[in-house]
Structure formats: structure tokens, C-alpha cells
């Protein structure tokens with residue numbers, strides 16, 4: 266049955282297209298009005314010691330493989346002692362049946378500590394400290410990109426996202442194959458470029474910069490939006506304004522402004538529920554590797570995805586189960602409502618504000 270009236274995205278259910286993944290999300294914002302009997306309280310603040318000699322990520326600590334970490338003072342990169350990908354592996358051999366295919370998987374897994382202290386997170390670091398992380402990311406992208414087709418930098422933050430260690434760190438997995446997400450985004454961006462002659466995400470960034478309703482923070486080189494097609498309640502997309510293929514192509518100035526926009530975004534995230542906000546984030550850019558044809562990459566635009574699980578409070582998370590697993594992703598809050606909430610949050614970290622008002 267057709268219903269008459271004016272369409273309001275925050276009141277009327279609809280599906281939205283995600284051109285980057287070529288899939289749809291169901292938006293049912295009217296559900297935000299339903300009564301909520303669940304938890305709203307904050308979990309107790311974790312008391313993380315600045316230095317714990319028994320934490321394998323700390324400077325001077327011994328790791329699982331027996332190595333002792335150096336007394337590092339900035340970032341520190343090491344080979345994961347429990348790697349999911351290794352440089353050498355026995356080949357599976359040809360498949361005997363098209364329904365049972367396997368291919369070789371080779372790669373490396375690294376861990377990168379962001380800072381020597383365990384009790385500091387990105388939004389509480391100085392711009393110089395965050396800039397050092399950006400530079401190290403770019404350096405690792407070059408080193409591993411010389412060898413591997415895809416270099417995935419990602420950060421799991423918070424126990425809720427499966428992070429095993431509170432020490433600020435990310436992981437880097439490099440592989441001799443394009444993982445599924447990379448392959449999907451390669452295909453959609455390539456198709457868009459063929460059809461329209463523009464890079465999809467460069468055009469998308471320009472559109473969002475003009476439309477403004479999904480903007481969270483921006484500066485001269487970067488934009489953060491809750492994407493039109495976001496699945497997670499407070500999911501964001503970090504985009505350069507300029508067409509940039511990879512992290513290592515960023516200029517000196519773009520690296521500084523990246524440090525600044527990351528600090529601003531992550532401060533807002535922490536301020537949303539006044540907790541250290543959990544998320545999984547990661548960088549996507551043009552593929553790499555020794556066999557790459559550079560002219561075959563211009564459809565790519567560098568970007569980072571932030572996927573936070575929380576919905577209503579520090580403890581109430583969104584689960585992608587049921588309909589999501591069996592049909593398609595669904596969200597309640599509209600991306601515009603999520604962006605507005607994030608945009609209106611202060612840019613002073615709540616812990617610093619509390620410390621200031623206690624004085």
C-alpha cells in the first residue's frame with residue numbers, strides 16, 4: 266500500500282544505497298522512539314598503570330617470543346608473535362572441484378605501539394605524538410607495500426572490540442592477496458570511475474562538504490562524515506579533500522592536519538558517553554605490491570573507516586545479528602542525527618574538563 270505525505274528520513278523507514286560496497290542498509294529511525302528499559306549506566310573507569318613491566322607491549326618488557334622491547338620513546342613496531350599470516354607457507358595445490366577452491370596466502374603481521382605509556386589514548390596525545398604515528402604508518406605502508414598487494418592498518422580499541430591489551434597500539438597485516446573488503450571497494454570505485462570519469466570518494470567528499478548535514482569535523486585538508494549509508498550508529502568516514510591514493514602520499518601539512526582531525530574526532534567520540542570510546546578503525550587506499558600498475562589505481566581515494574559498536578550509552582551496544590546476518594544491515598538513528606550529535610559535542614576531552622573544574 267502506498268502511503269501519502271512528505272518523506273522525512275528521521276520518521277519514515279527507507280533503504281539507502283552504499284555505493285562503496287554495492288549494498289543497501291535499512292533505516293528505521295522511528296524505532297528510536299520506542300521505550301527503553303535497558304541499562305544506561307557507565308562501567309567503572311579502568312585504572313590502567315602507565316607502566317607495567319608484565320605488559321608485553323610496554324618499553325623494556327619481555328614479549329611472548331622471549332624478546333625484550335627497547336626503551337622506546339615514541340612509536341614501536343614489531344612482528345606479531347602470533348601472526349595470522351606468514352611469509353612462507355605450503356601451497357594448497359590445484360583444486361579438484363570448483364566448489365572447493367583454495368589459494369596460497371602469504372604475508373606478515375606487525376604490531377605498532379603508539380606511545381610508551383599504557384594509560385594514554387590517541388585523543389589525549391599531543392599533536393606531535395599523533396603526527397609521529399601518521400609518519401610511522403606511512404613508512405610501514407611503503408616498506409610492506411613494496412612486497413605485498415594489500416597492507417591493512419587497523420586499530421581495535423577497547424575490550425568490547427576484542428582488543429586484548431589496553432596499551433595504545435594498532436596492528437598491520439600485509440598479504441599477497443586483496444582481502445574481501447579491498448576487493449569490493451576496488452570493484453565499485455573502478456566501476457564508478459569508468460561510468461562517471463571521477464573518483465567516487467573524491468566526488469562523495471565534495472558533495473558532503475557542500476551538503477553539511479552529515480559532517481562531524483572538518484579542516485582545510487580533511488573531512489569526517491557519518492556516511493549516508495552508515496550501518497553502525499556512530500560510524501564515520503575520514504576523507505582527504507584532495508585526491509590522494511595512499512597514506513604515504515600525504516604532504517607534510519596534510520599529515521599535521523590529519524593528526525589534528527583525528528584528535529578532534531576521537532575527543533568527540535570519548536565525550537559522547539564520557540568513556541574511552543571503543544571502535545575498530547582502519548585505513549584503505551590503493552593496492553600496492555611489486556606487480557602493481559600505477560595507472561590502474563586512479564579510481565582509489567585514501568580513506569579511514571571508524572566502526573564504533575555503541576548505540577545508547579557506554580554499555581548498550583549495537584549487535585549485527587538476526588536480520589543483519591540473515592537479510593541486511595539495519596539502523597535506527599539516522600546518519601544525519603548521529604552526525605548532529607557528534608558535531609555538537611565539545612572538543613575539549615571530558616577528563617580534562619573534569620580535571621579543570623576540580624581545581
Ligand code: H2U
Pocket residue numbers: 321322327328329330344345346347348376421427428429430435436
Ligand atoms: P590486539 O589487542 O589488537 O589483538 O593486539 C595485540 C596484539 O599483540 C595481538 O595480535 C600481539 C598479539 O598477538 N602480541 C604479541 O605479538 N606478543 C606478545 O607478547 C603479546 C601480544
Ligand code: ZN
Pocket residue numbers: 450549568570
Ligand atoms: Zn574503505
